[in-house]
Amino acid sequence: MSTTTVPSPSHASAAGTHGLSFGGVLRSEWIKFRSLRSTKLLLLFTFVAVVGVGALAAWLRGTIIQSLMTTGSARPEGGVHATTMTLAQAEAAAQAQGINIYGIPNAGLQLGILVLGSLAVLLIASEFGTGMIRSTMTAVPRRLPAFAAKAIVLVVVSYVLTLVAALVTFLISIPILHHYGIDMSFGRDGVVYGIFMGGVYVAGVALIGLSLGTLLRNSAGGIIVLVALFFVLPFGTQLLGLVPGDFWKYVNQYVPSVAGGRMLEVGHKDAFIDPHVGGLLFLAWILVVTIPAVITLKTRDV
Amino acid sequence: MIEAVNLAKHYGPKTAVAGVTFTVKPGQVTGFLGPNGAGKSTTMRMVVGLDRPSAGTVTVNGKHYAEHRDPLHQVGALLDAKAVHTSRSAYNHLLSMAATHNIPASRVNEVIDMTGLAQVAKKKAGGFSLGMGQRLGIAAALLGDPQTLILDEPVNGLDPEGVLWVRNLVKYLAGEGKTVFLSSHLMSEMAQTADHLILIGRGKIIADAPIADILDGGHQTRVRVRTPEASRLAELLGGTGVSIDSSESETLEISGLDARRIAQSALDNRVLVYELTPIMASLEEAYFDLTKDEVEYHSHELSDVASSAPEGR
Incomplete structure (x- = not known):
């Protein structure tokens, strides 16, 4: 490496004179996002997995409905001669158990939120871990534009990836469901809504992940809290439903994953919050972690 | 131009910087000299707003760093050679920093050539040696062709050729009328590079004078x-x-x-x-002479020094 050359005179024009702009910060965060190979591989894997789980769900739900039509029960019990059902009856019976057809494009979403949520934690926690954050905050000393730019990159990537995965899943599910005599189309109630809303849910989880990474400044810690929030909490609160008393039965639907999941559904369910209420609750959960994250980022030393 | 007024930083009960007042003027190389843990890095971090001062203020070119419209054109800082994502290439690291200020990619290539990183620019920064990491940090500092340059221990880990290069670079930039603020705990390095010296020990300014005065001052030839x-x-x-x-x-x-x-x-x-x-009195001798009093007067605080300010965090 030869560096004995005296530096050539550098003019301000060579380095540009535009100064800091939000567009520039956004472009910077995009460059950072796309310049890590691990991120690209992870997104590809997520896409394949989400579509794969969706296709599997289409097949599974098709068999369940077919079995309902022929035996009148998803799990035929020996000895009892079941009555047959029409397709509409079978679909209604399945839906009563939470097995709906219109939700198939979003069937792989649990995987999506796990990976994209973790990726969001890593997006900022790895900067704290490696020291990159000091470069970022020196270039953007007001700090919040950098956070906002990261959030926008994450929301757009999460939304687009989920939307495309949902569309592909939808297309794949058409021939699979057709095999069982079920008609899957955009005309079906809740399909278009679900395809467009799935990305909103995943983007929201990504925002929560980014905020957790900002608060904890630690990749492992952030991912653990995220998993606890989205995978342990719903399970735990479901067990709470076994505790006598009405109150405990309702706790489960207020946790972020259940409220957020409800946001993707259509129609009324007995003893359950409506989809728009689920959406508002999920938004509240996002704010509960994002606001402290923003305040901490602005005030704490890096 | 960097102006600090009563600048202080406390970490809980520990004092890293105890109310320092100094001015770093353009057109000369100002050395910031002190032992490890003296508060050099903390002071420099406060200049660019990474650490929030507990008291006092510090401005660069007349404004708080964060209030500038174009921070990277005002100040280029090498505070920590490890302020890089280890899995990202040097080129992409610089490109992402440049993008914030709409600095063209041609300038990125320019600083890569200047710092001798052309061979490794596309490699992951995590695999860099200490010296190459240091060069990358200097490249990042030069990116915005800043009016003020802040370099924390820039020659750490550099080979002799690199040390010479940094020395020539900072002198050249100071000659162009820029403000250069350079820290080191290597006094011999300072003696060869700096025009003006600010000595810091235990978070306090011990001396702030042209280097010739410090070498002569109070020390008989x-x-x-x-x-x-x-x-x-x-x-x-x-x-x-x-x-x-x-x-x-x-x-x-x-x-x-x-x-x-x-x-x-x-x-x-x-x-x-x-x-x-x-x-000639060496800078070492001058330094020990100056810090001797400081140690004598405050020897009861010694335990404090050992555990103060996490240097180079």
């Missing part, structure tokens, strides 16, 4: 004399205000008399002298 008649000459020269040491045979180290008067005395008494060398 000594003269080394070699003569076969050492003891006789010592007797002839002895007197009030003169101290004479003899570390080896035929050699005297004399302070309190200048070389001319020693030569005159030797000539008058027909003593043969075969070496007569004025010895």
Whole structure:
């Protein structure tokens, strides 16, 4: 490496004179996002997995409905001669158990939120871990534009990836469901809504992940809290439903994953919050972690 | 131009920087010298707003760093060679920093060439040696062609060629009228690079003066004399205000008399002298002289020093 050359005179024009702009910060965060190979591989894997789980769900739900039509029960019990059902009856019976057809494009979403949520934690926690954050905050000393730019990159990537995965899943599910005599189309109630809303849910989880990474400044810690929030909490609160008393039965639907999941559904369910209420609750959960994250980022030393 | 006024930083009960006031002027290289843990890095981090001062203020080119419209054009900072994502290439690291200020990609290539990173620019920064990491940090600092350059221990881990390069670079930039603020705990390095010196110890400014003044200040110049008649000459020269040491045979180290008067005395008494060398006080000696008092006055706080300010966090 030869560096004995005296530096050539550098003019301000060579380095540009535009100064800091939000567009520039956004472009910077995009460059950072796309310049890590691990991120690209992870997104590809997520896409394949989400579509794969969706296709599997289409097949599974098709068999369940077919079995309902022929035996009148998803799990035929020996000895009892079941009555047959029409397709509409079978679909209604399945839906009563939470097995709906219109939700198939979003069937792989649990995987999506796990990976994209973790990726969001890593997006900022790895900067704290490696020291990159000091470069970022020196270039953007007001700090919040950098956070906002990261959030926008994450929301757009999460939304687009989920939307495309949902569309592909939808297309794949058409021939699979057709095999069982079920008609899957955009005309079906809740399909278009679900395809467009799935990305909103995943983007929201990504925002929560980014905020957790900002608060904890630690990749492992952030991912653990995220998993606890989205995978342990719903399970735990479901067990709470076994505790006598009405109150405990309702706790489960207020946790972020259940409220957020409800946001993707259509129609009324007995003893359950409506989809728009689920959406508002999920938004509240996002704010509960994002606001402290923003305040901490602005005030704490890096 | 960097102006700090009563700038202080406390970490809980520990004081890293205890209310320092200083000005770093453009057109010269200002050295920031002090032992590890003296508060150099913390002070520099406060200049660019990474650490929030507990008290006091610091401005760069007249404004708080964060209030500038174009921070990277105002200040280029190398605070920590590890402020890089280890899985990202050097080129993409610089490109992402440049993008914030709409600095063209051609400037990225320019600083890569300037710092001699062209061969490794597409490699992951995590695999860089300390010296290459340092070059990348300097490249990032130069990216915005800043008016003020802040370099924390820039020669750490550099090979001799790199050290020389940094020395020439900062002198060149200061010559262009830029403000250069350079920290080091290597006094010999400072003696060769800096025009002005700010000495810091235990979070306090000990001295703030042109480097020549610090070398002269309070330290008598000594003269080394070699003569076969050492003891006789010592007797002839002895007197009030003169101290004479003899570390080896035929050699005297004399302070309190200048070389001319020693030569005159030797000539008058027909003593043969075969070496007569004025010895410049080294920066090390000046530094220890200056910090000695600080240590004596505050020796009860010693435990504090050992655990103060996490240097180079």
